[in-house]
Amino acid sequence: MTENATKHSSREREFLIGLARGVGGALLFALPMFMTMEMWFLGFYMPREKLLLLCLLNIPLLVVLAKRVGFEKTSSWFEAIRDAVTAYGLAIIVSAAILALFGIINDQVTTSTTVAKIGLQAVPASIGALLGRSQLGMHSEDDDESDDAETETSYFVELFM
Secondary structure, three states: HHHHHHHHHHHHHHHHHHHHHHHHHHHHHHHHHHHHHHHHHHHHHOHHHHHHHHHHHHHHHHHHHHHHHHOOHHHHHHHHHHHHHHHHHHHHHHHHHHHHOOOOOOOOOOOHHHHHHHHHHHHHHHHHHHHHHHHHHOOOHHHHHHHHHOOOOOOHHHHHH
16 A cells, blocks of 8 residues: 555544544534423424524534534644534434434424424534544644644634634
8 A cells, every 4th residue: 555545544534533523522412402302392483594593603613613623633724614514414414313213303293393403403413523522532642732832722712612
């Protein structure tokens, strides 16, 4: 195997490990909300415009979180956006699976309500998916030293986090 192929497979492996941590983070972060009946009922009566606004406002938050603590170390905003989209997609899949497992999504529920319930639950799950690396990841001393050297944190960033 060439050196380039080895680096590529190593990077894919790290990303897959990051995805697994993302699933774990999504479950840990959002599982209490999955078991809260009030969150399910919000899908029935929450105005769709407000739900859309919530989902859209979640995207910039995810991009900033991905830049700071995404699935993998990001060196550009494009990679942070890619991680944010991946986290949102992962959260939608995890939310749909858990709600179906709990029997909240079934054939008696309308499509509009199903989408609303999944969309509502995907917001906290997406945040948890991105925090999975920082909470469930293994940090070495080399990673900590390079993180400190690369990311001088401003007051605004700390306040945002």
